[in-house]
Amino acid sequence: MLSHKAKYALKALLYLAEQDENHISKTIEIADGANIPKKFLEQILLDLKRGRFVSSKQGKFGGYYLIKSKNDITLAEIHRLFDGAIALLPCASLNFYEPCSDCKTEEECSLRHGLMIIRNETLKAMQNITIASLINKK
Amino acid sequence: MLSHKAKYALKALLYLAEQDENHISKTIEIADGANIPKKFLEQILLDLKRGRFVSSKQGKFGGYYLIKSKNDITLAEIHRLFDGAIALLPCASLNFYEPCSDCKTEEECSLRHGLMIIRNETLKAMQNITIASLINKK
DNA sequence: CAAAACCCTACCAAGTAGATAGATTTTATA
DNA sequence: TATAAAATCTATCTACTTGGTAGGGTTTTG
Numbered sequence: 001m002l003s004h005k006a007k008y009a010l011k012a013l014l015y016l017a018e019q020d021e022n023h024i025s026k027t028i029e030i031a032d033g034a035n036i037p038k039k040f041l042e043q044i045l046l047d048l049k050r051g052r053f054v055s056s057k058q059g060k061f062g063g064y065y066l067i068k069s070k071n072d073i074t075l076a077e078i079h080r081l082f083d084g085a086i087a088l089l090p091c092a093s094l095n096f097y098e099p100c101s102d103c104k105t106e107e108e109c110s111l112r113h114g115l116m117i118i119r120n121e122t123l124k125a126m127q128n129i130t131i132a133s134l135i136n137k138k
Numbered sequence: 139m140l141s142h143k144a145k146y147a148l149k150a151l152l153y154l155a156e157q158d159e160n161h162i163s164k165t166i167e168i169a170d171g172a173n174i175p176k177k178f179l180e181q182i183l184l185d186l187k188r189g190r191f192v193s194s195k196q197g198k199f200g201g202y203y204l205i206k207s208k209n210d211i212t213l214a215e216i217h218r219l220f221d222g223a224i225a226l227l228p229c230a231s232l233n234f235y236e237p238c239s240d241c242k243t244e245e246e247c248s249l250r251h252g253l254m255i256i257r258n259e260t261l262k263a264m265q266n267i268t269i270a271s272l273i274n275k276k
Numbered sequence: 277c278a279a280a281a282c283c284c285t286a287c288c289a290a291g292t293a294g295a296t297a298g299a300t301t302t303t304a305t306a
Numbered sequence: 307t308a309t310a311a312a313a314t315c316t317a318t319c320t321a322c323t324t325g326g327t328a329g330g331g332t333t334t335t336g
């Protein structure tokens with residue numbers, strides 16, 4: 001399941017993507033528009049900034065804006081940024097790989113192969129869902 | 139990600155599926171064979187029993203055995219039993235549906251449609267992974 | 277009748293999620 | 307240059323969940 005953070009991040013990105021080109025959105029604007037607790041959203045926006053999805057302008061009339069095309073922001077990326085691995089176990093993960101500690105037969109745990117199939121399918125689907133695609137289907 | 143419970147459950151089922159027909163496995167046997175803390179495994183086996191995947195025989199020479207074919211036990215079922223919904227948000231779930239509380243535009247939240255596509259793909263993949271298929275690919 | 281298993285309830289420690297609060301820095305402009 | 311508005315930083319809090327452990331009680335069967 002997605003964390004609230006990831007869900008809010010998606011909604012915030014969706015909000016930003018719907019604004020006019022060159023428009024800069026204040027945190028409070030996004031919070032109201034997407035129904036997200038403002039102080040919580042602050043942290044999320046900073047994370048999105050660190051992840052290079054958005055950038056910000058400080059000071060008066062500052063705010064946030066997208067720096068990545070809404071066609072190029074995928075659900076997979078947001079999941080990884082906020083909720084980590086897409087695979088069901090670390091040993092089946094591409095970006096968050098860790099060997100399982102409890103596998104006697106190291107290297108080839110009994111679940112790994114099956115979980116990698118699932119991860120592949122899920123990843124493919126998640127890479128197909130972009131912010132742009134979410135807007136169209138709303 | 140899978141919880142330890144779900145992972146241990148899969149490993150326990152795998153262990154049971156690998157035994158000779160009519161063999162009954164003691165808890166301690168499974169715990170040693172699959173490297174699972176014994177007392178924790180007890181709870182998991184009870185859950186699997188309630189879920190009608192295994193049954194048990196009490197008393198001396200008692201233990202656990204599969205009552206569902208290893209071809210019919212899917213990863214999707216085990217996930218749902220131990221970790222709940224397969225969808226990324228409750229509003230996109232088949233078996234654990236709940237409306238989202240924070241969506242202004244109730245009924246059609248902006249994420250729902252995309253998340254249902256993902257859930258469909260993931261579910262399809264998870265229904266294809268059975269205990270039997272895991273054994274073959276080990 | 278006691279050994280060996282199943283079965284149950286309670287508890288606990290550590291970590292995480294989901295926030296909230298307040299101070300500080302940056303910037304535009306009057 | 308003062309001030310207001312905005313992002314940014316740091317810290318804290320509470321409730322819940324996870325991954326177990328403890329210690330029995332109950333039932334079956336050799």
